[in-house]
Amino acid sequence: MKKICVYLSMVAVVAAMSSCASTKNLAQVSDLGGEWNIIEINGTAVVPAPGQSFPYVAFETNTGRVYGNSGCNRLMGSFDTNAKPGELALGQVGSTRMMCPDMTLEKNVLSALSQVKKYTKLADGQLALCGKSLKRPILVLKPRKPDVSVTDLGGRWKITQAGGEAIPDGMEKQPFLELNVAEKKVHGNAGCNVINGAFVTDENNASAISFPNLISTMMACPDMEVEGRVTKALSEVKTFARLAEGGIGFYNAAGELILVLVKE
Template sequence: MKKVFVSLCMAATVAGLSSCASTKNAATLSSLSGEWNIIEINGSAVVPAPNQEFPFIGFDTKTGQVYGNSGCNRLMGSFDVNAKPGQIDLGALGSTRMMCPDMTVEKNVLAALGQVKKYKQLGKENMALCASSNRPVIVLQKKEASAKLADLNGKWMISEAGGETIPSGMEKQPFIEFNIAEKTLHGTAGCNVINGSFNADDANPVAISFPQVISTMMACPDMEVESRVLKALNSVQSFGKLAGGGMGFYDADNNLVMVLVKK
């Protein structure tokens, strides 16, 4: 089934080789929103290294942020949300510098992304990223969300914030409890009680932010943990399930800023 699927994707690309030069398969900027698997580069199907998933790229079309993974390292950068429809420049993306046993896919992904100047729809599920010559260099397929907003419902203990583990045995152990139906949250940051609401995005199922969280104003002997929790919470832009269990919150650069474990 997988081989047939890839062949169909490649056939769609061949049929759409001139799509970036035409208006037949024009796409709006909002249609880029969300996360996409990179399934084809320069006409060849992407074959992930053993025990690895497809490289992917994510677009936040409201803020102009780009993030993802090129096969080994994390991608990050931005694009101009005010560019003409169908045009996008991904030549200035940055990445981390970790070495992996097989860098072939990564090198191909980065080289292709550096050529991208345009985008077009390919069928109902795929997107083509094209070079300035209108030649498709990358084919994207919509990535299924690793988590749903409903998965956050209930009470979670905050086990990490700002890259540091929350000490156990605190008098007021930090936690967050979500009511997804009412879009509200309640908890404690380590000293003060926090309450508020959150923002989600129907176009991006893993997008979430907390611009309206308030806290009581009590002073405690040690406010360091609380400060880290609130700073991390204010920076959150997305969430996802973690391989070892629990839920992770990420900032605009896709850095893990908070880890939650189910109560």
């Protein structure tokens, strides 16, 4: 009988730790900030397929922006930063539309996110996202360590894709970017003209980067189409990530891949 009582007590403790109803673990909006791996959905542990990483979700507490990856596609949306502590008001969450061999995990992630109403802190720095019932968490999140950092962007990179289209090899002036991480400066060529300027990062979002106010020379070339795509993409860049096939991908605010860089 003692063994049964001890077991039931342990279950009660675990349930209390995982409950969104607990006032002891009441979280603030600031606790949401950053990128989080999704490690559990409706009580079932997430097991990524070989060669894949955990789906993840990120919250920018200064802008109310939500982004991440649901297992195949990049997701994006918003949340109310002025909601009461412990309440999570997510807006419509959208995603890109790639097809992957198995979409089951992605469907489960998106379905779970659509049910989230509250959040709370768990042990070991984890977060629980819960629904109205305040019972078992719908999602359990663990802090995510980005697989690429701003430091990794240093050096010279060949631009192989811009605006969703591949850039042909053998151009007279092959587009490239060279990033000086220490000084946060960028130099390169868009396909015709030389570009220079600075890049901006965000200490609250390790994946954020943008290229405001780039300047370029004003030469005219026979074909300016590639340059137009490169400069437009650079003006829209908001985040970056390592690509599965190698290289670095730059994404716009909608989570669309708009630039691909390969180390020279």
